[in-house]
Amino acid sequence: MKNDKNKPLDRIDIAILKALQNDGRMSNVDLAKAVNLSPSPCLERVRRLESEGYIEGYCARLNAAKLGQNMTAFIQVTLDRTTGDVFDLFKEKLVDIPHVAECHMVAGGFDYLVKLRISGMESYRDVLGQLVGLPGVAQTHTYVVIEPVKSDRGLPL
Amino acid sequence: MKNDKNKPLDRIDIAILKALQNDGRMSNVDLAKAVNLSPSPCLERVRRLESEGYIEGYCARLNAAKLGQNMTAFIQVTLDRTTGDVFDLFKEKLVDIPHVAECHMVAGGFDYLVKLRISGMESYRDVLGQLVGLPGVAQTHTYVVIEPVKSDRGLPL
DNA sequence: ATTTTTTGCAGAATAATATTCTGCATTATA
DNA sequence: TATAATGCAGAATATTATTCTGCAAAAAAT
Numbered sequence: 001m002k003n004d005k006n007k008p009l010d011r012i013d014i015a016i017l018k019a020l021q022n023d024g025r026m027s028n029v030d031l032a033k034a035v036n037l038s039p040s041p042c043l044e045r046v047r048r049l050e051s052e053g054y055i056e057g058y059c060a061r062l063n064a065a066k067l068g069q070n071m072t073a074f075i076q077v078t079l080d081r082t083t084g085d086v087f088d089l090f091k092e093k094l095v096d097i098p099h100v101a102e103c104h105m106v107a108g109g110f111d112y113l114v115k116l117r118i119s120g121m122e123s124y125r126d127v128l129g130q131l132v133g134l135p136g137v138a139q140t141h142t143y144v145v146i147e148p149v150k151s152d153r154g155l156p157l
Numbered sequence: 158m159k160n161d162k163n164k165p166l167d168r169i170d171i172a173i174l175k176a177l178q179n180d181g182r183m184s185n186v187d188l189a190k191a192v193n194l195s196p197s198p199c200l201e202r203v204r205r206l207e208s209e210g211y212i213e214g215y216c217a218r219l220n221a222a223k224l225g226q227n228m229t230a231f232i233q234v235t236l237d238r239t240t241g242d243v244f245d246l247f248k249e250k251l252v253d254i255p256h257v258a259e260c261h262m263v264a265g266g267f268d269y270l271v272k273l274r275i276s277g278m279e280s281y282r283d284v285l286g287q288l289v290g291l292p293g294v295a296q297t298h299t300y301v302v303i304e305p306v307k308s309d310r311g312l313p314l
Numbered sequence: 315a316t317t318t319t320t321t322g323c324a325g326a327a328t329a330a331t332a333t334t335c336t337g338c339a340t341t342a343t344a
Numbered sequence: 345t346a347t348a349a350t351g352c353a354g355a356a357t358a359t360t361a362t363t364c365t366g367c368a369a370a371a372a373a374t
Contacts, residue, residue: 017219024181024215029331038353043333056220058181061213062174062312069312072261074270091306098313103306104229113231113300117312143270149248149260152309155219155226155274156255184332186360195324200361 009054012037014157016045017054021154024058068119072101072145075128077112079136086136087111093134099127110141166211169194171314173202174211178311181215225276229258229302232285234269236293243293244268250291256284267298 009017015035019026026034032042049055064070079086087105094103094114102115114131118124124142132140166174172192176183183191189199206212221227236243244262251260251271259272271288275281281299289297 017217017224020217021219022214022216024217027331028333039332040334040354041352044351052223053220054223056218057179058215058217059179059311060174060177060181060215062178063210063213064312066209066211067174067312067314074261074263095307100307101309104231104302105304105306106231106300107303108298108300110300112306113302115309141265143263143265143267145261145270146264147262149262149269150252150257152258152272154216155221155224157224184360185362196361197325197363198323201322 013045013049013054016042016049018157020046020055020058021157064117069117071116071118071120071124072148073116073118073124074143074145075114075116075131076110076141076143077114077131078110078138078140079112080138083136089135090137094131097127097130099123170202170206170211173199173206175314177203177212177215178314221274226274228273228275228277228281229305230273230275230281231300231302232271232273232288233267233298233300234271234288235267235295235297236269237295240293246292247294251288254284254287256280 012035016031019031019034028039028043028046031046032039035042037045046055077090079090090112091103094100094112099116099118100114101117104113105111106113116124116127118127128140128142131137169192173188176188176191185196185200185203188203189196192199194202203212234247236247247269248260251257251269256273256275257271258274261270262268263270273281273284275284285297285299288294
């Protein structure tokens with residue numbers, strides 16, 4: 001690659017990322033003020049951060065409760081290791097379930113930690129049904145969230 | 158409240174939420190096209206969704222790995238129930254730790270499920286140290302994420 | 315059923331913003 | 345020391361946000 005100008009991020013870049021992480025719809029004019037630049041170089045930097053993959057996208061944060069998804073649950077999933085491709089099969093099917101908000105393969109007493117976003121117990125039963133029907137699932141253990149103490153607001157920069 | 162016109166969301170509102178969840182920086186002109194409205198009523202609806210709390214904010218999605226936070230871990234925390242306010246004390250201190258990305262109080266075999274976003278093992282040791290030093294913590298159990306299978310991209314609408 | 319009121323929309327007008335362009339100053343490179 | 349490259353500010357232009365007006369459909373009242 002000739003044009004591989006992936007310079008390390010400077011102080012201003014970090015400030016931009018912080019600001020946009022807090023308010024992704026901030027106008028470029030305001031952003032420029034916040035980081036002590038004029039609008040043009042500020043916009044340049046944002047475009048660079050986007051094209052180089054530091055910023056992957058922008059999204060609206062929605063209120064789950066007001067949209068009928070008040071319940072969160074974590075499910076620990078253990079697979080049986082009889083065939084070699086159980087993991088791939090499981091993942092492939094799992095990611096297509098809309099109520100699966102997150103899924104992580106973990107090291108430890110089980111294989112996958114799945115985070116569910118659902119409207120209530122009926123929905124939970126339904127999704128759990130789909131989950132245990134997935135190929136290779138040996139056992140599951142659910143933890144229902146009683147109180148959300150801290151929710152993800154981005155990286156600590 | 159006299160002016161409590163919290164009408165239920167219609168088809169267009171949902172379409173707006175979906176679109177902004179996928180691209181929170183979409184221009185109002187494009188959004189209007191996407192939901193088959195002219196810009197003015199479209200903007201009105203967005204403002205209403207914001208002021209009524211359906212949209213809580215906007216944020217940039219950053220690439221954690223490119224910003225030196227490639228490691229994720231989940232920690233199950235159990236508190237000792239000797240005093241009545243252990244939970245409040247614990248929460249209060251915990252939310253201030255920057256590397257704590259999420260924390261949920263759960264029903265089941267332990268009390269809190271904490272999600273950590275860290276740069277590596279050294280950072281993990283450091284944060285775990287802070288965590289076990291928190292008031293009331295009886296025991297912890299860590300699960301390190303080997304592979305992120307699905308990451309949160311918003312609500313299924 | 316008809317009037318009145320309200321609601322939500324489109325489209326025009328204006329204000330603000332994004333984006334492009336030019337030239338200057340600073341830093342790196344030769 | 346000369347030359348190129350980089351990053352910036354500020355102006356110019358294009359695009360977008362926002363406000364305003366009037367119309368039409370739906371809802372409420374008579």
